[in-house]
Amino acid sequence: MNPFERFSKITKDVFLFIKENPGTSRVEIAKRLNLSEATISRHVKTLIDANLILESGTGDSRIGRKPVNLVVNPSAFQILGIHVAYEKIKFDAFNLSGERTFTCRIQISQNIAFDEMFELILKTIKRKKLRRILGIGFAIPAPLDYSEKRLIYSRFYGWRNILLPSFVMIDSEKVPIFWENDANLSAIGFHRKTNCNNIVSVYLDKGVGVGILKDGKIHRGSNGQAGEIGQVLVRKKPKDNFEELEKLIIEESHRDFLSKHTRETLGFTLAIVLRIIDPDILAFNGEIPRVNKKMMRLILKEIKMRLKDKEYPVVIYNGKGIDPIFLGIQQMVFMNMLEAC
Incomplete structure (x- = not known):
């Protein structure tokens, strides 16, 4: 059952504000949502009755009653x-x-x-x-x-x-x-970690994919396949048949080391994506970024070589948290x- 389905938009807005600002008060919510304190109190009561919100101590106040702190009930769901x-x-x-x-x-x-x-x-x-x-x-x-x-x-x-x-x-x-x-999803997660709204997030494991966050929203493209750089066709050697980049990465990742040609191709492809999107940060997630620091240095070197004088801050999830x-x-x-x- 969806506990929010019986709530009004204002009630859901109040819940979301409390979730994003734990320890806030009715007074603060009223100010931020531009509503009266009486209105906010009614919606807070609805959430408390539904066991979704808890009152947790009081805040500081120089004048009058101390405001009651509000938090999400963590054990509700x-x-x-x-x-x-x-x-x-x-x-x-x-x-x-x-x-x-x-x-x-x-x-x-x-x-x-x-x-x-x-x-x-x-x-x-x-x-x-x-x-x-x-x-x-x-x-x-x-x-x-x-x-x-x-x-x-x-x-x-x-x-x-x-x-x-x-x-x-x-x-x-x-x-x-x-x-x-x-x-x-990795791009959305890096958004929550960094508060950056424009992100190119590379998931590099036994395969590769890119999540693109533009103005805080996932960019999926016309058919949901934006960022599927693993489907780009490349050659191992000039006279070889074309193969998907992801196929090369899957084959080589079993050896725990990507060949120079694959690194160059990946670096070239990501450099183009970065130039087009111009993100706040370049983020990496997956097994290769987490455990193979030497490989990541080589991949980042390939990217940097192709960006000329432009640099993007790099964030790598290291497995902690x-x-x-x-x-x-x-x-x-x-x-x-x-x-x-």
Whole structure:
């Protein structure tokens, strides 16, 4: 059940403000939302009655009564994030305050069928007895058709034209599911980490994808495939047949080192993307940026050589703290739940 579906827009705006500004007061909310304190008090009461908001101590005030601090009730619901990565599935659950409440990793075969993978995920959720799930967000290493809610094609897993489920039943509750490309979610996560609104986010693992954030919003292009640089056709040698860049990266990543030609091609491609988008930052996520520092230095060198006198600040997720992909999942699920009603 969506707890927000019975709320007015103002009630949802008040909840969102409290979530983004924990410890705020009714007075501050009224000022920021340009509404009367009486109006805000009514909507806060609605949220408290729904067990979504808690009163938490008092703030400072030189005159009159001290304002009561308001915070989101962290235990009201959980958001479950699932990242279908390369030969593994990552589970992280978070309370409404964004604190991790559960984490799990399971290995899977590259040959696993999509339906088999999805059933394995459902069994894991039930086995771990995850409860009060507000929504489930999936990060997928493949381009998606958002209008038809289909996975277009995953080179790594061989999945093609898969209709994506929009909900699942857990403990007799209908839990909504939201799907997004992993590189796009990583871009949203880096936005939350850095507050930058224009980001080129590269997810580099056994494959490559780019998430593009423009003015704080994901740029998907006309058919949802913006940033799919892995589909660019390249040659290993001048007389070779053209192959997808991602195919080369998948083949070479098993050796833990990309060839000079692949690094040059990747650097050249990313330099073009950077020149076109002109972002605030260039961000990296994935196994290669996390563990192979030498490789990253070489890739960044290739990019810099092609940018001439232009430089972009580089942010690399080093594995500490919450993965930007899961920050992106939290944002995706929460905003979809608010906007769905």
